[in-house]
Amino acid sequence: MGGTFDPVHHGHLVAASEAQSRFALDEVIFVPTGTPWQKSDRTVSPSEHRYLMTVIATASNPGFSVSRVDIDRGGQTYTVDTLRDLREAYPDAELFFITGADALEQILSWHQADELFTLAHFIGVNRPGYHLDDEHLPRGSVSLMEVPAMAISSTDCRVRVAGGKPVWYLVPDGVVQYISKTGLYAADDG
Numbered sequence: 466m467g468g469t470f471d472p473v474h475h476g477h478l479v480a481a482s483e484a485q486s487r488f489a490l491d492e493v494i495f496v497p498t499g500t501p502w503q504k505s506d507r508t509v510s511p512s513e514h515r516y517l518m519t520v521i522a523t524a525s526n527p528g529f530s531v532s533r534v535d536i537d538r539g540g541q542t543y544t545v546d547t548l549r550d551l552r553e554a555y556p557d558a559e560l561f562f563i564t565g566a567d568a569l570e571q572i573l574s575w576h577q578a579d580e581l582f583t584l585a586h587f588i589g590v591n592r593p594g595y596h597l598d599d600e601h602l603p604r605g606s607v608s609l610m611e612v613p614a615m616a617i618s619s620t621d622c623r624v625r626v627a628g629g630k631p632v633w634y635l636v637p638d639g640v641v642q643y644i645s646k647t648g649l650y651a652a653d654d655g
C-alpha cells in the first residue's frame with residue numbers, strides 16, 4: 466500500500482486490514498513515498514518523519530510492515546518503480562497494490578497504466594467523497610472492494626493540528642504523540 470502517509474491515519478489502517486483479510490494476504494507492506502524534489506501544491510513533510518509515523522502505526526500488527534524503497538530511491542515516486550523494487554525484494558511473491566478510489570483514478574489516467582497491471586493486481590477501496598466506476602477499469606487487473614467508510618484524510622489531520630484541534634482517534638495514539646513531540650504540522654506563529 467503506497468501513500469504519502471503525512472500522517473498515516475485509521476482510514477489507511479482499516480483499508481489495509483480489510484484488503485488483507487479479503488485477499489488472504491500474508492503481509493501488507495506500507496510504502497511511504499519519496500519527497501518530491503520540486504514543490505508541487507504543498508510541501509510534503511520530510512520522509513523520515515513519515516516513515517517513523519508509519520512504523521509506529523503498524524508496529525503492533527505482525528502482518529503489517531513498512532518498506533523504505535521509495536524513500537531510499539528519493540525524488541518523486543512513480544508506482545511502476547515501487548512495484549519493480551518490491552518484485553526484486555520479493556521475487557516469488559504474488560503482489561497486490563492496495564489503493565483508494567482517488568489514487569486509483571490517477572493511476573488509471575497514467576499513460577503507461579497497462580504496464581502497471583502486469584506488475585501487480587490492484588485492489589481499489591472505496592473512500593468517502595470519491596466514486597469509482599467499474600466500467601473504466603481494465604478487466605481482471607483491478608478488484609474493487611468496500612471497506613468500512615472512514616471520512617479521514619491526512620490533509621484534514623494536518624489542518625486540525627495547525628488549528629490546535631485534536632487528532633486523537635483519527636490517527637493511532639503513538640502518532641498523536643509523535644506529532645506533538647516533533648511539532649509537525651504546528652502553525653508557524655503558534
Ligand code: ATP
Nearest residue numbers: 468469470476564565566568592615617618619620
Ligand atoms: P492527503 O490528504 O495528504 O492526500 P490522504 O489521506 O489522501 O492524504 P494518502 O497518503 O494520500 O492519504 O493516501 C494513501 C492511500 O490511502 C491512497 O491510495 C488513498 O486513496 C488511501 N486512503 C487515504 N485515506 C483513506 C480513507 N479514509 N479510506 C480509504 N482509503 C484511503
Ligand code: MG
Nearest residue numbers: 469567568619
Ligand atoms: Mg491523498
